[in-house]
Amino acid sequence: MKRNFNIHDLRIFYTVVMTGSTRQAAQVMSLTQPAISHAVSRLESATGVQLFDRSHKTLRPTEAGRYLYTEAKLVLDELVRIDEALHSIEKFGGRGLRVASSPALALVYAPQAVKRYLDVHGTRPFSIDVESSVQVISAVETMRADFGLGAVGRDSSRVNFTTFVRTDVMAIVHRDHPMARRDVVAVSDIPPESFVKPLWSDYVVAQGDVTDSDALDSGMQAHMTLVPGTVRAVKGISLVNALSASDIVSVYPDLVALPLASRQWFEFVLITRRDAQNHELAERLLGALHATAQARRSGVFADTIQLVA
Numbered sequence: 001m002k003r004n005f006n007i008h009d010l011r012i013f014y015t016v017v018m019t020g021s022t023r024q025a026a027q028v029m030s031l032t033q034p035a036i037s038h039a040v041s042r043l044e045s046a047t048g049v050q051l052f053d054r055s056h057k058t059l060r061p062t063e064a065g066r067y068l069y070t071e072a073k074l075v076l077d078e079l080v081r082i083d084e085a086l087h088s089i090e091k092f093g094g095r096g097l098r099v100a101s102s103p104a105l106a107l108v109y110a111p112q113a114v115k116r117y118l119d120v121h122g123t124r125p126f127s128i129d130v131e132s133s134v135q136v137i138s139a140v141e142t143m144r145a146d147f148g149l150g151a152v153g154r155d156s157s158r159v160n161f162t163t164f165v166r167t168d169v170m171a172i173v174h175r176d177h178p179m180a181r182r183d184v185v186a187v188s189d190i191p192p193e194s195f196v197k198p199l200w201s202d203y204v205v206a207q208g209d210v211t212d213s214d215a216l217d218s219g220m221q222a223h224m225t226l227v228p229g230t231v232r233a234v235k236g237i238s239l240v241n242a243l244s245a246s247d248i249v250s251v252y253p254d255l256v257a258l259p260l261a262s263r264q265w266f267e268f269v270l271i272t273r274r275d276a277q278n279h280e281l282a283e284r285l286l287g288a289l290h291a292t293a294q295a296r297r298s299g300v301f302a303d304t305i306q307l308v309a
Contacts, residue, residue: 098145107228165307167241177194184261245301
């Protein structure tokens with residue numbers, strides 16, 4: 001059976017499932033509720049399957065509806081990607097470079113690495129987005145991003161993972177905190193009442209001797225992008241990777257970075273699609289990532305940031 005349906009109806013169906021009702025979908029899409037209902041009916045007629053169970057007061061997608069919703073997201077994301085690429089070609093004469101970065105690298109390091117690449121290899125439009133390391137993989141797999149910078153890998157037939165740097169975990173401490181005067185921080189000595197615990201929304205945990213860190217609890221938690229501001233606000237202490245620590249102290253002069261007595265680390269990877277034709281570009285970007293990391297390897301960061309060839 002040939003199934004013909006248009007993108008507009010698919011987008012309406014996706015919004016109905018996402019919002020949970022035709023009324024909410026109508027508000028989101030600035031359409032009337034009958035227009036929403038007609039679009040869903042057209043889609044059901046075109047596909048030949050029932051997409052919603054209407055035996056309840058609320059619309060519940062059937063098994064076919066749940067499947068179509070998942071696939072619709074991929075299709076609609078791909079259309080956005082195509083539209084952005086066409087806009088870039090029309091405006092700049094070439095498609096922009098799109099990089100998805102984990103929060104741990106997004107404050108200064110990732111923008112500087114991309115800027116370094118562009119300075120050497122020619123200016124072109126570019127965008128940098130912040131997503132969790134797991135979502136970064138998905139962004140590259142679905143071609144929402146050309147490259148990803150993350151801290152996890154997984155078995156995938158679509159993408160490659162190239163480790164480019166290993167960074168030790170360090171403490172970032174407000175200058176007024178008692179531990180700021182130490183040369184090395186022992187995790188077991190950190191006062192829980194002043195510890196800002198990073199929320200692991202990046203789905204990444206450190207490797208190495210993490211027993212003390214796992215046991216360290218706190219009533220204060222913050223997303224990785226908000227950790228520096230929270231540490232400043234409470235004049236506290238937190239634990240982050242060395243690249244993030246380098247970025248943070250360069251932006252916030254009232255915070256200092258100190259090594260840990262225990263060895264803990266993160267490894268960061270460059271994520272590329274296996275079927276892409278931009279292997280040379282990937283090598284150039286890898287060079288920029290190495291050079292940007294190397295520029296930070298001085299002072300307290302000399303031994304806490306290691307390049308991986």
